[in-house]
Amino acid sequence: MKMIHTADIHLGAEPDVGYPWSKERAEDIWNSFRHLIQVCKKEKVDLLLIAGDLFHRVPLLREIREVDYLFQTIPDTQVVLTAGNHDYLRKGNYCEGYSWSTNVTGLWQKSCQKAVFPELDTAVYGCSYHTQEMKENPYKNAHPFGDQTYHILMAHGGDEKHAPFSQRELAAAGFTYVALGHIHKPQIFCENLISYAGALEPIDCNDMGPHGYMFVEMKGGKAAARFRKSAVCEYRLLEEKITEETTQLSLEQQIKEQIHAEGENNIYHLRLTGERAPGMEFDLVSLGKLGRCVRTRDLSHPAYHLEELLEMYDGTLIGAYIRRLQGSEGVEKKALYYGLEALLEAKR
């Protein structure tokens, strides 16, 4: 039996609002979901589990109809849905009352319920959010029962305000596989047993690294699960090492080449480190426009030769200042450089 475990699709989200690529990202999310449906069809996936937050917020009827249309195109795949904390079942959420395509099962109850798929020899357990937060853990007493070979739990949350379950509890409950949702970073807690599929596409600029879904094969009573990368883009850290020789134009060239090598479609957190020539100031706004950059930070510091400066300014306020902070690390070192820059600037 082949299964895809996904969660946190967040249809309707518009990442990086205010940036030129924001609309495109919103479309990417829909396209990525559509692509996942095609994968189900092409690879004859038996079971598609969506462990909460299929929608970014309580969905419009129109959005439900679009999603259901896609599910209709994979009649040989059983789809199981639960509502997460973003698309929770408040009044006016049509998910629960909607007459979904016959291959779709919604586990809409507040407490864990079981759905059986006899032709797959499988039972799926799960429940839905009816409020934005759920401080009680509804999966606490969930355990497999009945004579199916495969027992799968779908669970959304895992932090203090969202079904605070523990990995150990889940591992001990006896399920064949536990499909988690809510945390956007893909994480395998327990090899072939418990994992967060992560968001299908990164939703927020802090969703760093690769995204995709879990592909799970059930065989001989066991699950074999692996992460498959499928997202259109990634948020990445782009660290540029600055030296005394670095100029604005050389740095621009360096950044362009790196973005070209890593992918123009990715979105970058640009960070300058190292030592810049004293007096050098980089135009961060221009640097940020060389690619899709969400955050640009200059963490470099001026390349002061402290010994030389000390000789030059010994007996003055600047000299005393250098002596006081020399050999410092971390925040203190940073303070030394800021202070020194100000003092030298005043001197000039």
Ligand SMILES: [Mn+2]
């Ligand atoms: Mn969530």
